[in-house]
Amino acid sequence: MKILVDENMPYARELFSRLGEVRAVTGRPLPEEALDDADALMVRSVTKVNAALLAGKPVKFVGTATAGTDHVDEEWLAQAGIGFSAAPGCNAIAVVEYVFSALLMLAERDGFALTDRTVGIVGVGNVGGRLQKRLEALGIKTLLCDPPRADKGDDGDFLPLETLVEQADVLTFHTPLFKDGPYKTLHLADEALISRLKPGAILINACRGAVVDNSALLARLNAGQRLSTVLDVWEPEPDLNTELLTQVDIGTAHIAGYTLEGKARGTTQVFEAYSEFIGQRHQISLDTLLPAPEFGRITLHGPLDQATLKRLVHLVYDVRRDDAPLRQVAGKAGEFDKLRKNYQERREWSSLYVQCDDARAAETLTKLGFNAVHHATR
Ligand SMILES: NC(=O)c1ccc[n+]([C@@H]2O[C@H](COP(=O)([O-])OP(=O)(O)OC[C@H]3O[C@@H](n4cnc5c(N)ncnc54)[C@H](O)[C@@H]3O)[C@@H](O)[C@H]2O)c1
Numbered sequence: 001m002k003i004l005v006d007e008n009m010p011y012a013r014e015l016f017s018r019l020g021e022v023r024a025v026t027g028r029p030l031p032e033e034a035l036d037d038a039d040a041l042m043v044r045s046v047t048k049v050n051a052a053l054l055a056g057k058p059v060k061f062v063g064t065a066t067a068g069t070d071h072v073d074e075e076w077l078a079q080a081g082i083g084f085s086a087a088p089g090c091n092a093i094a095v096v097e098y099v100f101s102a103l104l105m106l107a108e109r110d111g112f113a114l115t116d117r118t119v120g121i122v123g124v125g126n127v128g129g130r131l132q133k134r135l136e137a138l139g140i141k142t143l144l145c146d147p148p149r150a151d152k153g154d155d156g157d158f159l160p161l162e163t164l165v166e167q168a169d170v171l172t173f174h175t176p177l178f179k180d181g182p183y184k185t186l187h188l189a190d191e192a193l194i195s196r197l198k199p200g201a202i203l204i205n206a207c208r209g210a211v212v213d214n215s216a217l218l219a220r221l222n223a224g225q226r227l228s229t230v231l232d233v234w235e236p237e238p239d240l241n242t243e244l245l246t247q248v249d250i251g252t253a254h255i256a257g258y259t260l261e262g263k264a265r266g267t268t269q270v271f272e273a274y275s276e277f278i279g280q281r282h283q284i285s286l287d288t289l290l291p292a293p294e295f296g297r298i299t300l301h302g303p304l305d306q307a308t309l310k311r312l313v314h315l316v317y318d319v320r321r322d323d324a325p326l327r328q329v330a331g332k333a334g335e336f337d338k339l340r341k342n343y344q345e346r347r348e349w350s351s352l353y354v355q356c357d358d359a360r361a362a363e364t365l366t367k368l369g370f371n372a373v374h375h376a377t378r
């Protein structure tokens with residue numbers, strides 16, 4: 001059994017070698033000769049998986065260690081009889097923590113309280129749903145837009161996108177990229193939508209670049225629209241518009257989902273799916289794979305306010321650590337992917353054990369996803 005894995009999948013060699021011979025390859029471009037004798041292919045979002053890549057090859061299963069699947073022609077895989085699995089939700093926590101890190105940074109810089117802001121969430125799935133819960137745990141008002149869920153009759157107060165545009169101070173996108181169909185998201189944020197955002201609003205895109213029309217966004221920013229912008233994803237990648245990067249408040253190289261936990265969950269989810277596909281079911285516990293974090297334990301004295309939360313969040317992950325390197329290399333061939341390949345280890349908030357002498361602080365931090373306990377220390 002020969003299994004090709006993207007070289008940017010942590011723990012892939014260790015896990016997949018339990019099932020067969022593993023070869024790690026670059027995902028962009030994927031060396032096509034490697035497919036000539038491969039039984040299975042494990043990719044990330046940078047590899048386009050379609051007939052052009054796989055027709056006539058022996059590959060019987062494709063796994064993508066990602067939440068998004070717009071790089072995979074699932075219809076063709078199904079008609080070609082090739083098994084497929086994605087990794088839904090694997091990195092949702094990472095994206096939520098990226099959004100929080102960015103919002104706390106902007107709130108400190110511009111001197112506002114997050115509890116005075118209303119956050120509009122477009123796409124309320126694994127990322128958007130967790131984001132809603134964590135924002136509400138802090139007492140921040142959210143407005144939700146998810147037409148597919150609304151049409152299915154899911155519980156939730158789902159609103160038209162237009163209402164979010166009118167009322168939200170922060171508009172954050174967490175949809176898949178659908179190029180057409182009833183729920184098309186390509187250029188969902190077009191020039192008309194962007195121009196109607198509230199003055200001083202914050203626009204965040206951490207889903208797929210083309211969900212926001214990047215040329216329209218640049219035109220609005222150049223026209224002086226009062227807007228703060230956080231872009232993790234770009235139209236196109238890896239060759240983003242460098243002028244747009246100079247205009248955004250935070251710009252990163254599609255790494256919102258790149259916690260070690262998030263990437264490792266992606267690998268284990270496709271490993272479990274493939275092991276089931278070949279009839280050798282394995283289940284993996286993430287705890288057995290992950291190393292100890294750089295900061296493991298801290299004591300918080302007193303209550304939790306926004307400034308304290310910001311310091312705690314930024315101890316684990318400060319989004320500015322990923323903004324500066326992108327600005328340094330943008331426009332240079334190959335550098336966007338190099339930043340992603342050589343990504344400095346980043347952990348999730350749950351990796352930090354926080355001992356609090358204030359019961360409410362412990363309760364809030366627990367709801368936010370920290371490993372917090374209340375323990376009187378004074
Ligand atoms: N930047 C990153 O590193 C990163 C990491 C994870 C996911 N993503 C992207 O974010 C997307 C969302 O991730 P997820 O894990 O929450 O996916 P998900 O499938 O769990 O949730 C997506 C939600 O969007 C909703 N939706 C679909 N069309 C919509 C529309 N037209 N308007 C509003 N809502 C719509 C769906 O009904 C669903 O509830 C992924 O598809 C992926 O492309 C990016």
Ligand SMILES: O=C(O)[C@H](O)[C@H](O)COP(=O)(O)O
Pocket residue numbers: 008044045046065066067068069091207254257
């Ligand atoms: O859809 C996702 O899960 C993310 O966008 C994706 O994982 C980003 O990382 P990549 O697969 O490109 O390494």
